[in-house]
Amino acid sequence: MFTTKHQLVRYNKLDKCFQNFGKEYSIEDLLDSVNDAIIEFDQNSSGVEIRTLRKDISFMRSTSGYDAPIETIKGATGFYYRYSDKNFSINKSPLNNNEAELLKNAISILQRFEGSPEFEWVNEIAPLLNDKFGLKNNENKVMSLESNIDYKGYNLITPIFNAIINKTVIKIKYEPFNTPEYEIIFHPYFLKQYNSRWFVFGYNEYNDNSQWNLALDRINGNIEKTNNKYKEDTTNWNDFFEDMIGVSKDQNKQVEEVKLVFSKEQAPYISTKPLHWSQKSKLLEDGSLEIRIKVMLNYELEMRILSFGEKVKVIAPESLVTSIAKRIKILNANY
Numbered sequence: 001m002f003t004t005k006h007q008l009v010r011y012n013k014l015d016k017c018f019q020n021f022g023k024e025y026s027i028e029d030l031l032d033s034v035n036d037a038i039i040e041f042d043q044n045s046s047g048v049e050i051r052t053l054r055k056d057i058s059f060m061r062s063t064s065g066y067d068a069p070i071e072t073i074k075g076a077t078g079f080y081y082r083y084s085d086k087n088f089s090i091n092k093s094p095l096n097n098n099e100a101e102l103l104k105n106a107i108s109i110l111q112r113f114e115g116s117p118e119f120e121w122v123n124e125i126a127p128l129l130n131d132k133f134g135l136k137n138n139e140n141k142v143m144s145l146e147s148n149i150d151y152k153g154y155n156l157i158t159p160i161f162n163a164i165i166n167k168t169v170i171k172i173k174y175e176p177f178n179t180p181e182y183e184i185i186f187h188p189y190f191l192k193q194y195n196s197r198w199f200v201f202g203y204n205e206y207n208d209n210s211q212w213n214l215a216l217d218r219i220n221g222n223i224e225k226t227n228n229k230y231k232e233d234t235t236n237w238n239d240f241f242e243d244m245i246g247v248s249k250d251q252n253k254q255v256e257e258v259k260l261v262f263s264k265e266q267a268p269y270i271s272t273k274p275l276h277w278s279q280k281s282k283l284l285e286d287g288s289l290e291i292r293i294k295v296m297l298n299y300e301l302e303m304r305i306l307s308f309g310e311k312v313k314v315i316a317p318e319s320l321v322t323s324i325a326k327r328i329k330i331l332n333a334n335y
Contacts (some may be wrong), residue, residue, distance in 0.1 A: 013037040024080035153216025171230035246300025259315040266311040
């Protein structure tokens with residue numbers, strides 16, 4: 001069964017209505033209740049039609065669904081719906097066949113991922129799910145994520161992830177490039193991968209910065225747990241990364257419009273794989289492509305531009321033109 005949008009919201013709301021023996025829910029009452037629940041969940045939704053509601057009730061009654069004991073009862077003002085068993089609830093029932101099949105397929109797919117520590121937890125829960133749902137192991141990998149298992153910080157992803165989930169303050173020995181090692185008390189909030197490297201953002205107690213950035217490959221030794229009180233995070237990390245490329249963010253900088261022109265040969269690649277979500281493109285008469293993106297200027301942006309070599313030209317802002325030109329002069333001097 002394909003799970004449509006808001007389907008589980010509808011089933012759960014109907015379940016509550018059918019359990020309520022203090023009210024007689026007509027089909028119109030059910031529709032109003034279900035649509036209220038949908039709109040509360042998704043304010044952009046306009047709800048569902050009565051035809052969809054009837055299909056939901058039919059599915060809940062079926063053995064393919066929840067085998068729910070839904071009765072249609074004739075009352076004084078018309079027909080109403082409720083469970084014949086006051087103690088029944090779909091949330092008390094085991095997974096139906098369709099749900100079990102969806103779960104088995106999901107676990108099967110996850111087990112085929114390789115080369116990424118994000119899915120290490122699957123190795124722990126998969127045997128339990130295999131045993132319960134009879135999922136056969138499939139050793140043939142069908143998907144591989146680009147990841148370097150020899151990356152120095154690879155083994156730290158899971159403990160840092162656990163520290164974030166469990167709101168644990170940690171002690172880290174950190175050694176930036178060309179800088180002596182130092183110790184830091186850190187409240188981890190968010191893990192981010194960029195350019196095959198991993199970074200953790202969080203609160204640095206020493207400098208009272210809640211958006212401090214640490215590269216996992218610069219952490220020395222093991223991570224130590226502390227008993228320090230965890231400082232709660234209020235950052236919206238989706239918004240935090242929205243106006244930048246990479247992980248370096250100078251809070252004193254403003255978003256600027258970057259204008260680039262790509263060669264005719266490179267244009268199709270940039271059209272199909274934008275540099276940033278804000279990208280706006282215009283095809284020029286000679287076949288080259290002009291793009292505009294709104295981002296903060298940082299090191300990663302410059303490296304990304306340089307990666308295109310002679311196939312791109314920086315037009316604006318002037319500060320970026322100057323910075324890229326300086327790097328090209330240094331690069332040229334090496335040959």
